[in-house]
Amino acid sequence: MASVWLAALALVLAGPVPSVLARAQWPQRVPRAAIVLWQAIALAAVLAAVGSALAAPEELLRALGPEQRQGTTMVVAVAIAAILAGLIVLRLLGVLVLLAVRTRRRRARHRDMVDLLDRAERSALIGGGGAKSVLRVLDGAVPFAYCVPGRAPRVVVTEAALDTLDADELRAVLAHEQAHLDARHDLVREGFVALHQAFPVLARSRQARDAVGMLLEMLADDAGRSRCSDTAMAGALEAFGAAGDTEVGARLARVRAQACGSRALATGTYLAAAAVVVVPTVAVVIPWLAVALPAAGVLR
Ligand SMILES: [Zn+2]
Structure with missing residues (x-):
């Protein structure tokens, strides 16, 4: 039954759980802990899918009878x-490597482009976005x-941003961008x-990706708030937010409300993240191994 439980768990963690979590408001109060919870859910879903694939052939043979668990049949089951399991892992690794290569290539081109288009006289006046990054100023009305x-990170702002923001708001924006760079968001x-991208097109959902993207922005907003002030960060978001931009609207409302998560909520979220990974292992995988390994003659 371990393979069935793990397959069901993988489906629940890939569908209904992200759907509920993406709609919840409380993660915005503890963005760092909420991102860890999203990562734990993703990891647990992958582990459950791999575990289900590993357990299914062995469990099928065990159901057919003890004579099926010997010789060639057992070798074929282990190979299947x-x-x-290998297909799941390889698909994920393949997509990850391809994405990493493409992203780095695109970024290198982008870096060259902003270096070329930099309004050097203005960026020299402001200095770097931080000790580890170079500031570039682009011409632009938005x-x-x-x-x-x-x-070789770059922080990029437009001339319009420099003209619109006051000194504090600009510092908050630079702190926000530097937080993205420092924490490798x-x-x-x-x-x-x-x-x-690794998910089959039909089962694909953007909820996890979009929710984590939003939480990363909120985490960087918090860096801007702590380096400067809530007022400065809110002013910058107001200047950047086009009418109808729901993401910036949500971030602005959060900064205006001076939302700060409680330590208890953060701790609870971290504990939930640990539980998502540990509980299925203890409740399903270990009992399966305790039966499967002796049955296969590995442990007696
Ligand atoms: Zn950002």
Whole structure:
């Protein structure tokens, strides 16, 4: 039954759980812990799918009778299990490697482009977004800012942003972008994009990827708030938020409400993340191994 339980768990963790969590408001109060919970759910879903693939052939043979668990039949069952589990892992790794290569290539081109288009006279006046990154200022009538992560990171702002923001708001924006770079939020995002792409098209859902993207923005907003002030961060978001931009609207409402998560909520979320990974292992995988290994003659 372990394979059935694990398959059911993988489906629940890939569908209904992300759906409920993506709609919940409380993760926005503890974005760091909530991202860890999302990562735990993703990891547990992959482990459950791999575990189910590994357990299914052995359990099928055990159901057919003791004589089936010997010789060639057992070797074939182990080979099928290894191939099924290997396919899941290889698909994920393949997508991850391809995505990493493409992203780094695109970023290198992007970095060259912003270096070329930099309004040097203005970026020299402001200085770097932080000790580890270089600031670039682009010509442009729309106020926005972003970062290009990697080994030679850049923080990019438009001239319109410099003209619109006051000094405190600009510091909050630079702190926000530097937080993305320092904590390598791009790697977290990349993991969820890879997981999204590795899923079969029909079973694919953008909920996890989008929810984690939003939480990463909120985490960076918190860095801007703590380096400057809630007022400065809110002012910057107001300047950047186009009418109808629901994501910036939600972030602005959160900063205005001065939302701060309680320590208890964060601790509870971390405990839930640990439980999502540990409980299925203890409740399903270990009992299966305790039966399957002696049955296969590995342990007697
Ligand atoms: Zn951001």
